[in-house]
Amino acid sequence: MxxxxxxxxxxxxxxxxxxxxxxxxxxxxxxxxxxxxxxxxxxxxxxxxxxxxxxxxxxxxxxxxxxxxxxxxxxxxxxxxxxxxxxxxxxxxxxxxxxxxxxxxxxxxxxxxxxxxxxxxxxxxxxxxxxxxxxxxxxxxxxxxxxxxxxxxxxxxxxxxxxxxxxxxxxxxxxxxxxxxxxxxxxxxxxxxxxxxxxxxxxxxxxxxxxxxxxxxxxxxxxxxxxxxVSPIDPLGFAASAVADYPRDLVATTGDDAVRVRCHIIPPRSSGPSYRLYGRDGAEFQGFYIYRNDRLLQVGGWNHVTTGHRNRALARAVIDDFTAIAGLVRMHPEKSGIIFSHKLQQAIVDATTGSGEPAESFKGYLERAEAVLVESRRRQRVRHPIAEPSKGLHDAIRRTIRAEIPIREDEGPLEIRWRRMPREKFFELDREERTVYLNQHYRQMLTGGKTGLSDAPLLKTLVFLLVEGLFKGQHWGPRDKDFIDMWDAVLSAAVQVEETYRNGGKA
The missing domain is CATH 3.30.565 (Heat Shock Protein 90)
Known part of the structure; x- marks a missing residue:
């Protein structure tokens, strides 16, 4: 018709x-x-x-x-x-x-x-x-x-x-x-x-x-x-909440419909994959987590309900009932996020816990999350900065280090590479090139033959953390050189014993 x-x-x-x-x-x-x-x-x-x-x-x-x-x-x-x-x-x-x-x-x-x-x-x-x-x-x-x-x-x-x-x-x-x-x-x-x-x-x-x-x-x-x-990564998978009476449910009302928003305040100083999503700083993922049939459609972001702020890093709010918001949102074709209507935005701004005591508003929730983070910073121990990791370490490891530890900004990055050297040595440090060299002789054994720029990730990470502090300052003194010789001697002995075991011999 x-x-x-x-x-x-x-x-x-x-x-x-x-x-x-x-x-x-x-x-x-x-x-x-x-x-x-x-x-x-x-x-x-x-x-x-x-x-x-x-x-x-x-x-x-x-x-x-x-x-x-x-x-x-x-x-x-x-x-x-x-x-x-x-x-x-x-x-x-x-x-x-x-x-x-x-x-x-x-x-x-x-x-x-x-x-x-x-x-x-x-x-x-x-x-x-x-x-x-x-x-x-x-x-x-x-x-x-x-x-x-x-x-x-x-x-x-x-x-x-x-x-x-x-x-x-x-x-x-x-x-x-x-x-x-x-x-x-x-x-x-x-x-x-x-x-x-x-x-x-x-x-x-x-x-x-x-x-x-x-x-x-x-x-x-x-x-x-x-x-x-593939292992599950729960963005709310923390052993406990940062606040005793959280998570709390706020109800956003749009006409005759109600949208339930479960508000979490995650523990400060959190770490691990549940916080550092995609290996990045968890503060980037504050905001709404929206599910459809238990499939996560949106990973953080405030959808113009409020703005992102470093003090809101602990705030993660879940919307589980997609049918309740289906008429109030538009979905990205790639299912990488949701666009809220003005009506839904305002409803969440006005959301409250209802008649229960003590009552809570969406604004109050954000203020509570901010207060928890600010208070935790007063008690937090300062982590000492380290050298910036560069080529040789896997990208996922570099992201984790940057997210967890401050980086020394007044010096260049530190690389880890393989090169030929006498069998009795395990590593060499080049201060001018800011490079840690590992002995090429042991590469096949330590990587199982699967070589690449980012191979041997565990070994390289441990060596990086062991020696990066030596690249501070302008020169190496006698004490620094003694440490380098000591660590090289111990690790050289260890890798030679490892080689003997792997070849079927006895140490």
Missing amino acids: TPDLRPDVLERKTLAPDPGLVKSLGMHHSLESAVADLVDNSVDAKATRVVITFETTGGSPVGLTVADDGHGMDGEQIDEAMRLGRQRVYESHDQGHFGVGLKAASFSHADTLTVWTTRDGAHLHGRRLFRGDVQQDYGCDVLAPDSFRTNLVDHLARLGTETGTVVRWSDTHFPRTTVSGGADWLDESKTRLRMHLGLVYHRLLADHRIRVDLEVFDRDLNERGAPER
Whole structure:
């Protein structure tokens, strides 16, 4: 039925979108948000196992696969899944929302998207989208089952199932050549992915509703590395609150609807992954934590209800009931945050605990969180600054050091490298170059052959913490030189004993 036209309208036209729209798909996706979008589809398919595989050739990442043991799709369902912006009724428990997630996530990092699936283990369905073709006519290739049967069955067998779905990215945009090498990009990407997936799915992971593993498949060797399991990271996972009567529930009223906001004041001087989300200073993540079906959609941020401030670092407020705010918010397509309406913003500003005693307001909550932090600073012991870590230490370790310990600003960063030196030495220090050198002779043994710019992370971190203080000041005195000789002698003896043990001998 034609809708009624306004008085100034001659007619209504339906204008189909130009296929060139695909060029902008996924522009704001990070690797972590894109992969999470694929995992959302697995969750909607009732999967209990998800394996994310980076594929490498010549040591460089060239592809990515996400396999799950969900209920799979039939021919009609996979066609709908590959359709751009398909309009369907999403159930209240679904993670999907816009109908573009699979395509936007995939084309953000690859030019070719392939999907294999089966609902019963007998009827196999495969589809492939090429970015170039989709930009012209939305064309989708239907794949012959025999062309992918072995690959699909092998993936599902590793998950212990005969049903499920495999999503594969090829012609990826992953870096092939970097200053530090593709292996370091891959290590850092896996670290970021583990942190992101562990955070946004922490409830599902902790309750064992789903298990997610990361692995690397070397195409040249036809070998898979050991899978790395994603662990839950609860942003409120602290043993106790900083204040006895917290967390407290505030109620924001919008007309006939009520939105419950659970307000937490996390302990001052907190550390660990629950505080230092993504390995960064936890103060960056003050604000609202918004869940939809136990999937975390927003990690901190005040959504213009108030402003971020260093004194509010301990304030984290949870909104669990997404249905209560669904009509008052807009979700980012990448599911990386929420936009509040003015109505919801004002309702939270006016929120209170209700008639209970003692009553609390949202403003009072913020003031309480600020007071706890200010008081803790008066009692806090000052941590002595250290040298800034640089090349040689893994990026995740450098972020943690910067978040936990003040950095000496009046001197340059400190590197850790390997180089050849006599076997009886373990390390050498170069004051002018501000570099700690480790003995190349022991590198293979200490890294298990997996070398790279950021290899041997535990060893390098311990050596860094041991010697960084020697790089203060203008020169080394006799006492400093004696310490260097002493530590080198002890560590040299230790590494030689370690080498003997590993070679099957006795010390």
